[in-house]
Amino acid sequence: MCQNCPQPQGFLAELIDSGLLIDTGVDGLYGRSGLFEEVIARFDDLITRHGGQDGAEIVRFPPAMSRKHFEKSGYLKSFPQLAGTVHSFAGDERAHAQLLHNVADGVDWTDGQISTEVVLTPAACYPLYPVVAKRGPLKTEGALFDLQSYCFRHEPSKDPARMQLFRMREYVRFGTPEQVTEFRATWLDRGQAMMASLGVPLNLDVANDPFFGRAGRMLANNQRDQRLKFELLIPIESEEKPTACLSFNYHQDHFGTTWGIETAAGETAHTACVGFGMERVALALFKHHGYDVERWPASVRNVLWP
Ligand SMILES: Nc1ncnc2c1ncn2[C@@H]1O[C@H](COP(=O)(O)OP(=O)(O)OP(=O)(O)O)[C@@H](O)[C@H]1O
Numbered sequence: 001m002c003q004n005c006p007q008p009q010g011f012l013a014e015l016i017d018s019g020l021l022i023d024t025g026v027d028g029l030y031g032r033s034g035l036f037e038e039v040i041a042r043f044d045d046l047i048t049r050h051g052g053q054d055g056a057e058i059v060r061f062p063p064a065m066s067r068k069h070f071e072k073s074g075y076l077k078s079f080p081q082l083a084g085t086v087h088s089f090a091g092d093e094r095a096h097a098q099l100l101h102n103v104a105d106g107v108d109w110t111d112g113q114i115s116t117e118v119v120l121t122p123a124a125c126y127p128l129y130p131v132v133a134k135r136g137p138l139k140t141e142g143a144l145f146d147l148q149s150y151c152f153r154h155e156p157s158k159d160p161a162r163m164q165l166f167r168m169r170e171y172v173r174f175g176t177p178e179q180v181t182e183f184r185a186t187w188l189d190r191g192q193a194m195m196a197s198l199g200v201p202l203n204l205d206v207a208n209d210p211f212f213g214r215a216g217r218m219l220a221n222n223q224r225d226q227r228l229k230f231e232l233l234i235p236i237e238s239e240e241k242p243t244a245c246l247s248f249n250y251h252q253d254h255f256g257t258t259w260g261i262e263t264a265a266g267e268t269a270h271t272a273c274v275g276f277g278m279e280r281v282a283l284a285l286f287k288h289h290g291y292d293v294e295r296w297p298a299s300v301r302n303v304l305w306p
């Protein structure tokens with residue numbers, strides 16, 4: 001073991017010692033144990049038990065998306081600091097020899113890399129909008145989707161709840177402003193009831209996204225003032241700064257305009273989503289109920305293992 005490298009501390013160290021998370025040497029990039037995955041699967045099932053009756057269309061994308069779609073989505077305007085792009089080698093044999101030299105010398109070997117047609121998915125719903133746009137105008141009842149994906153965000157941290165690669169389950173609603181705000185109101189109630197049944201302390205608050213730069217601060221203020229984003233917070237790494245485990249976002253016509261998605265009446269569609277941070281919820285359960293799931297409160301076990 002590296003003697004001079006800082007070793008994980010606090011909750012992260014406990015998670016690694018207990019074997020639930022597996023250290024890779026990169027902050028925010030962890031392997032998961034079978035037990036950790038079992039808890040994720042049980043929570044995934046709980047979400048379906050709360051939302052499955054709404055008739056959402058289930059869609060799963062791999063954890064990468066079209067670079068063209070990503071560019072058009074506007075993500076780089078708001079969050080250039082979080083984006084992860086996929087590059088690849090495309091040189092000749094000389095360039096290959098140079099690359100191997102650079103690797104051996106421990107110097108940057110990536111300058112010859114060229115961008116591929118894929119980038120890493122930043123939020124589970126991003127690959128969906130162009131697909132919905134391509135289908136043409138929505139039906140009168142709008143549309144509802146059930147998504148889950150690994151997502152990448154370049155925000156390396158020692159906080160185990162802030163990962164670089166994590167799973168997000170989402171329900172995404174498309175329709176008129178009334179349809180979409182009703183969906184969000186329903187999930188604000190449901191999400192709180194669902195998490196309360198897991199016996200963890202929670203608190204709902206208005207929030208904003210970490211928009212980049214000076215223009216971003218205005219966007220963030222506007223998002224807060226208009227109450228477009230709510231987060232269900234649970235203390236994980238810190239009591240003072242609880243962690244967003246569920247997010248409820250009303251995008252207004254942002255994605256409808258970006259992608260040209262129309263309602264049945266020919267208006268620009270509004271969208272909203274509820275996002276569940278799968279790893280964050282699992283971490284919250286281990287934090288508040290301990291590492292031995294056999295000893296979790298019976299009420300919580302009954303909810304997860306009905
Ligand atoms: N770095 C991360 N690691 C693990 N889960 C995350 C991370 N970022 C977001 N999530 C989860 O995905 C959900 C939806 O993402 P969203 O963009 O709304 O989060 P966020 O507002 O960026 O979170 P935060 O404010 O903590 O950065 C969040 O509610 C959270 O549970």
Ligand SMILES: [Zn+2]
Nearest residue numbers: 153155209210
């Ligand atoms: Zn974030």
